[in-house]
Amino acid sequence: MRQYGEGVKEDALRLLCGEKIGSGSGRDVYVFEPDPAYVIKIEASAGCYQNILEWENWKLLKDGKFAKYFAPCKLISPFGCALVMRKTERLPVSVKFRAPRFLRDVKGENFGMIGKDVVCHDYAHLAFRVNDRIIPIELSRIE
Incomplete structure (x- = not known):
């Protein structure tokens, strides 16, 4: 593939990325412009691998009994710099x-709602070796 300049890359991102709706330690999150029912997570720097980890976790979870607890991933870019995931709505207070x-990272900002279901939308780091029981969780949204 041809090497493109920064202007071309920026233009392509603007085509895909709508309003910025969040950010974390390694990623920025935007409304996915082609389909606002999804978000696109862009890694801020190379070597972070959060998108790849999240994609791989989703592939492990998607056909099992735990899938309903996670926002589904739809697409990932070839190098993992961009991940498209189902958009969640803000949690109640x-x-x-x-x-x-x-x-592992159980805090309010890592969860949202899809319909009436609470789902995790930030799950790059999971502890699969731990007993796979379902446990009660209580969260409060930080205002």
Whole structure:
């Protein structure tokens, strides 16, 4: 593939990325312009691998009993710099729900709603070696 300049890359990102709706330690999250029911997560720097980890986790989870606890991934770019995931809505101020015990980073900003279901939308780091029981979780949204 031909090497493109920064202007071309920026233009392509603008085609895919709508409004910026969040960011974390290694990624920025935008509304996915071709389909606003999804978001696109762009890694801020090479070598972060959060998108690849999340994609691989989704592939392991998607056909099993735990899939309902996670926002589905739809696409990943060839080098993992961009990941398209189902968009979630903000949690209510306080929510109680049950989730797999192997979730490691359990904080309100890592969860959202798809319909009436609470799902995790930031799950690059899971502890699959832990017992796969479902445990109660109570979260409060930080205002």
